[in-house]
Amino acid sequence: MITEKKEFLKPKKVFIPITDEKHKMATTKVAEGDQVKIGQLIAVKYKGKEKVNIVSPISGSFEGLTQKLDRYNNITDHIIIKNDFENTYEPYDKLQGDLSSAVIRNRLADFGIKEVSVDGLFTDIDFSYKINHIVVNAIFINEPFISIDYDFIKDNAAEIVDGIHLLKEAAYAKTMTIIVDKFMDQEALDALGEELSDTDIELRVINRKKVDGADYRVIKDLTQEKLQPNLLENGVIYTTTHAVKMVYDAVRLAKPITKRLIAITGDGLKKNLLAEVTIGMPLLVVTAMLGGYEKGDLNLHIGSFLTGHQVENDSLSIKENINSINISSFTPQDEEVCIKCGDCNDICPAGILPQNIMDAELRNVNERIFELHTDECVECGLCSYVCPSKINVLEWVRRAKRRTN
Amino acid sequence: MEFKMIKPPYKYNEQRSYKRLLNLHIALLIVSFFALVLKAFYFESASEEEFKLSFDILRSFDSFLLLIVGVLTSVIVEIFYSLNEGTVEKFYQYKSYVDPINTGLLIALLLPSNTPIYVLALAVIIGVYIGKIVFGGYGYYIFNPVLVGVLFAQISFSTNTLVSGTPLLVLKDVLSGATTETFNLTRLLLGHYTAIAIGSTSAILLLLVFIYLCVTKVIDLRSTLSFLLTIILISLGVGYITLGQGALNFSLINLVTGLTLFGAVFLVGEAVTSPTTRETKIIYGVVIGVMTMLVRLLGDAAEGVVFAVLLGNLLTPFMNRTVTRSNKKRLIKTVTYSLLIVIIITISIGFILQGRLQESYEAMAFIGGIL
Numbered sequence: 055m056i057t058e059k060k061e062f063l064k065p066k067k068v069f070i071p072i073t074d075e076k077h078k079m080a081t082t083k084v085a086e087g088d089q090v091k092i093g094q095l096i097a098v099k100y101k102g103k104e105k106v107n108i109v110s111p112i113s114g115s116f117e118g119l120t121q122k123l124d125r126y127n128n129i130t131d132h133i134i135i136k137n138d139f140e141n142t143y144e145p146y147d148k149l150q151g152d153l154s155s156a157v158i159r160n161r162l163a164d165f166g167i168k169e170v171s172v173d174g175l176f177t178d179i180d181f182s183y184k185i186n187h188i189v190v191n192a193i194f195i196n197e198p199f200i201s202i203d204y205d206f207i208k209d210n211a212a213e214i215v216d217g218i219h220l221l222k223e224a225a226y227a228k229t230m231t232i233i234v235d236k237f238m239d240q241e242a243l244d245a246l247g248e249e250l251s252d253t254d255i256e257l258r259v260i261n262r263k264k265v266d267g268a269d270y271r272v273i274k275d276l277t278q279e280k281l282q283p284n285l286l287e288n289g290v291i292y293t294t295t296h297a298v299k300m301v302y303d304a305v306r307l308a309k310p311i312t313k314r315l316i317a318i319t320g321d322g323l324k325k326n327l328l329a330e331v332t333i334g335m336p337l338l339v340v341t342a343m344l345g346g347y348e349k350g351d352l353n354l355h356i357g358s359f360l361t362g363h364q365v366e367n368d369s370l371s372i373k374e375n376i377n378s379i380n381i382s383s384f385t386p387q388d389e390e391v392c393i394k395c396g397d398c399n400d401i402c403p404a405g406i407l408p409q410n411i412m413d414a415e416l417r418n419v420n421e422r423i424f425e426l427h428t429d430e431c432v433e434c435g436l437c438s439y440v441c442p443s444k445i446n447v448l449e450w451v452r453r454a455k456r457r458t459n
Numbered sequence: 460m461e462f463k464m465i466k467p468p469y470k471y472n473e474q475r476s477y478k479r480l481l482n483l484h485i486a487l488l489i490v491s492f493f494a495l496v497l498k499a500f501y502f503e504s505a506s507e508e509e510f511k512l513s514f515d516i517l518r519s520f521d522s523f524l525l526l527i528v529g530v531l532t533s534v535i536v537e538i539f540y541s542l543n544e545g546t547v548e549k550f551y552q553y554k555s556y557v558d559p560i561n562t563g564l565l566i567a568l569l570l571p572s573n574t575p576i577y578v579l580a581l582a583v584i585i586g587v588y589i590g591k592i593v594f595g596g597y598g599y600y601i602f603n604p605v606l607v608g609v610l611f612a613q614i615s616f617s618t619n620t621l622v623s624g625t626p627l628l629v630l631k632d633v634l635s636g637a638t639t640e641t642f643n644l645t646r647l648l649l650g651h652y653t654a655i656a657i658g659s660t661s662a663i664l665l666l667l668v669f670i671y672l673c674v675t676k677v678i679d680l681r682s683t684l685s686f687l688l689t690i691i692l693i694s695l696g697v698g699y700i701t702l703g704q705g706a707l708n709f710s711l712i713n714l715v716t717g718l719t720l721f722g723a724v725f726l727v728g729e730a731v732t733s734p735t736t737r738e739t740k741i742i743y744g745v746v747i748g749v750m751t752m753l754v755r756l757l758g759d760a761a762e763g764v765v766f767a768v769l770l771g772n773l774l775t776p777f778m779n780r781t782v783t784r785s786n787k788k789r790l791i792k793t794v795t796y797s798l799l800i801v802i803i804i805t806i807s808i809g810f811i812l813q814g815r816l817q818e819s820y821e822a823m824a825f826i827g828g829i830l
């Protein structure tokens with residue numbers, strides 16, 4: 055279990071990506087040389103009509119634009135801000151008491167709090183869909199491969215619970231659920247339980263030691279309908295405790311997202327720890343402060359082990375949607391032949407048949423791919439995880455999906 | 460710094476195909492060893508009341524020879540093939556021997572101990588070459604190569620691979636009312652009877668191996684269990700209809716002798732040739748169970764497992780290409796329908812055996828005659 059904690063909150067410069075795969079267009083709202091404060095609007099990115107604000111995580115001067123690698127291994131535009139270490143905030147009101155939906159939505163939009171949890175099944179915090187359920191997962195994304203202490207939940211139980219209520223208000227949702235692990239730190243569970251006692255937030259306990267898509271079943275239970283790859287279409291906002299804490303901070307404390315708690319792990323590093331890192335800080339600055347890398351070929355993996363992304367270079371800057379960084383020695387796995395054991399079919403939480411989809415894709419029969427409900431795949435990665443032949447089944451399913459689309 | 464990239468997922472669970480193959484390998488070696496040892500024990504006096512157990516290792520020498528020949532032939536065929544293909548380097552590691560040895564052993568274990576050696580060698584060559592290599596090797600074949608070899612031997616050399624007086628054959632006579640017979644359960648459980656194959660050995664041993672292979676996930680519990688349950692249900696039902704009291708014994712002998720348990724452990728649950736979803740796995744087990752019992756009860760042959768599993772293999776691609784998804788509703792439906800079908804078949808076989816169908820047909824004709 056990782057318990058050591060360290061702060062990396064004094065970057066000289068930060069690099070904020072303003073475009074990404076989904077949002078290809080962006081405009082900057084400041085000119086070179088301008089002074090910016092924490093929370094000040096520096097850019098807006100667009101996807102069609104929809105726009106997302108980007109605010110500054112530090113105070114300092116705007117130094118222009120550059121092209122850099124982002125966490126999805128794409129080269130995108132980044133804003134450079136030089137830190138003046140003054141920590142001056144753009145003034146916003148702290149909003150107390152009962153708030154209307156519009157007020158909360160406006161505040162979240164002002165601070166651009168949307169894509170905080172991007173791994174696996176998690177959805178954006180998006181109010182353009184009709185939302186019925188708020189589901190919050192308190193479990194660290196890479197449990198059980200990496201265990202962390204849950205001090206964050208212990209210290210912030212009240213804030214998390216309030217954050218969930220704020221989300222519910224904002225979305226006009228009907229139910230609230232929080233998912234915890236059977237093996238989670240008892241103190242954290244107690245703290246959470248105490249705060250939950252007088253609320254109508256339902257507590258669901260799952261066993262994260264079994265990697266079997268239990269969260270999918272919890273949500274399916276709630277909605278009682280076929281789940282879409284994007285859960286927002288089922289009226290579900292599914293996010294993490296870190297995200298609801300950010301919602302709380304934004305609304306109640308008028309604080310934008312300035313930092314993120316990240317588990318930085320792996321045998322490629324001199325030290326494994328939980329790091330509190332300022333948004334926009336390049337990863338290589340953080341790893342250099344940790345003492346650099348071990349020798350040999352290494353792998354840089356961002357996010358969930360089952361669904362995350364690998365990046366070819368450590369120059370990427372930290373974003374609020376990074377929760378886990380793993381730098382490990384590179385061990386290529388030899389793919390063996392499919393022994394038709396059916397393990398992948400058994401585990402699939404969506405109830406579709408990845409092995410048969412793979413077979414259909416190999417035989418190039420579109421009709422069959424269609425018939426096998428390939429579009430229901432939520433890309434959870436479990437099929438590849440269980441395969442004893444180490445075949446990347448999900449990649450085949452993705453290929454089939456692309457072909458039939 | 461630059462990093463190497465692989466496509467996620469980044470983690471896999473502990474299951475490995477090769478580990479499963481190795482576990483099967485170990486299980487097969489254990490079964491072969493004990494089959495030989497158990498064969499070496501024999502009863503000195505002919506009468507069953509006087510238990511005077513003796514041990515003579517030479518008694519299992521012919522079986523031992525068969526196993527060795529099976530393994531060697533299989534390995535040699537594979538090595539010859541890879542010499543031709545230029546991939547012989549892989550045979551520097553033991554890893555590449557595991558699957559050929561498994562196939563060779565299985566074919567030998569599935570033939571009786573009086574099989575001539577050339578028949579076995581031919582069976583292995585046919586099984587490995589036509590059953591496996593032609594399809595592209597391990598993982599690609601449609602029919603279990605072991606069964607291809609065994610079926611070839613049974614059909615082409617039927618007199619050489621014939622065993623008379625096995626418990627199942629005796630049972631057939633009992634059913635038709637020709638004889639009565641008392642079986643000694645201990646001897647059946649220990650594998651002391653005229654066995655149809657070397658591998659048809661002690662039920663206790665096979666059961667232990669079964670548990671080991673289930674725990675290590677080599678074989679799938681759903682197909683094997685539905686196979687065994689089908690056999691139990693049909694034999695119980697047919698036994699009850701035809702014999703009344705003796706149903707339990709009838710069912711027990713069907714379960715512990717013949718290739719029932721050997722088939723359940725090494726043939727039915729074999730992953731490559733069985734379907735890939737849980738519903739079809741259940742259907743697969745039921746089909747094999749029903750076919751086995753049909754051959755045993757109505758056919759001429761002593762044993763139907765080999766043929767039944769091959770029939771199951773034949774249905775596998777069809778089943779794999781017709782299922783569309785798997786969920787609880789479908790599972791319940793599959794189980795209910797399977798149960799119904801098994802019950803109907805049980806009743807029909809029972810009536811056929813008793814000649815009641817014939818009677819009622821004649822009665823109908825009689826009525827028809829009057830009208």
Ligand code: SF4
Pocket residue numbers: 401402403404405406407408430431432433434435436437438448451
């Ligand atoms: S096909 Fe694979 S990735 Fe898609 S839902 Fe099923 S298990 Fe998950």
Ligand code: SF4
Pocket residue numbers: 391392393394395396397398399409440441442443444445447735
């Ligand atoms: S888990 Fe892997 S080996 Fe097993 S059926 Fe699926 S793809 Fe094939």
